[in-house]
Amino acid sequence: MEKPDFNIEEVTKIIRGRRSMFVAQFKENDPVDDSVIEEMLENANWAPTHKLTQPWRFIVYTGEGLKKFANYQAEMYKSRAAKNGTPFIEATYQKFKENPLKASHVIAILMKRTENSGIPVMEEIAAVSMAVQNMYLTASAYGLAAYWGTGGPTFWPEAREDFGLEGEDMLMGFFYVAKPASDRWPTGKREPIADKVGWIRE
Numbered sequence: 770m771e772k773p774d775f776n777i778e779e780v781t782k783i784i785r786g787r788r789s790m791f792v793a794q795f796k797e798n799d800p801v802d803d804s805v806i807e808e809m810l811e812n813a814n815w816a817p818t819h820k821l822t823q824p825w826r827f828i829v830y831t832g833e834g835l836k837k838f839a840n841y842q843a844e845m846y847k848s849r850a851a852k853n854g855t856p857f858i859e860a861t862y863q864k865f866k867e868n869p870l871k872a873s874h875v876i877a878i879l880m881k882r883t884e885n886s887g888i889p890v891m892e893e894i895a896a897v898s899m900a901v902q903n904m905y906l907t908a909s910a911y912g913l914a915a916y917w918g919t920g921g922p923t924f925w926p927e928a929r930e931d932f933g934l935e936g937e938d939m940l941m942g943f944f945y946v947a948k949p950a951s952d953r954w955p956t957g958k959r960e961p962i963a964d965k966v967g968w969i970r971e
């Protein structure tokens with residue numbers, strides 16, 4: 770294959786310009802074309818992966834599927850509260866029931882272990898995270914509102930079986946996608962990289 774003609778200015782622009790936008794910033798009832806989501810998923814599939822185990826798995830909820838997911842997490846929240854004796858907060862229940870409906874697509878992010886791969890679990894989590902970054906970059910490049918959320922069933926053991934998880938497999942959260950309500954783009958915020966790097970030169 771010939772060496773690709775990458776454009777560093779564009780790459781830097783999209784990496785630094787990628788932003789999260791949350792449910793409050795979503796334009797409701799105006800779905801993104803499935804073809805855009807498919808492109809995000811295809812780009813996710815090109816993340817680096819040790820020994821090519823490709824541990825990322827995705828479940829895409831859209832249309833009526835969003836209702837199914839919303840009701841699922843709301844009812845699980847309710848039954849967990851009843852069972853674990855944790856407080857039941859009506860507003861939280863409502864959020865679980867309503868937030869997914871404000872999105873165009875909600876993508877469950879799963880990490881699937883390969884048996885006997887010998888790969889530490891950290892590397893598979895890292896590979897899935899890189900796949901999510903590819904989705905993030907693609908969503909931003911399309912000017913979409915999107916964010917990775919680790920709420921809802923992400924850490925609920927009761928949800929594991931429903932998502933087909935076994936052993937060290939993980940539900941790693943949900944990628945919410947919508948068109949943005951406004952043309953404004955959020956400002957990014959980071960502490961300087963110099964505060965986070967040590968160089969050893971000799």
Ligand SMILES: Cc1cc2nc3c(=O)[nH]c(=O)nc-3n(C[C@H](O)[C@H](O)[C@H](O)COP(=O)(O)O)c2cc1C
Nearest residue numbers: 787788789790791916917918919920942955957958
């Ligand atoms: C692993 C991971 C989990 C996250 N979980 C949440 C979450 O549960 N809720 C949320 O509002 N944002 C979540 N975020 C998004 C961050 O809030 C967001 O990346 C951060 O505010 C920086 O903004 P930026 O993405 O626009 O640079 C998560 C991000 C990552 C990488």
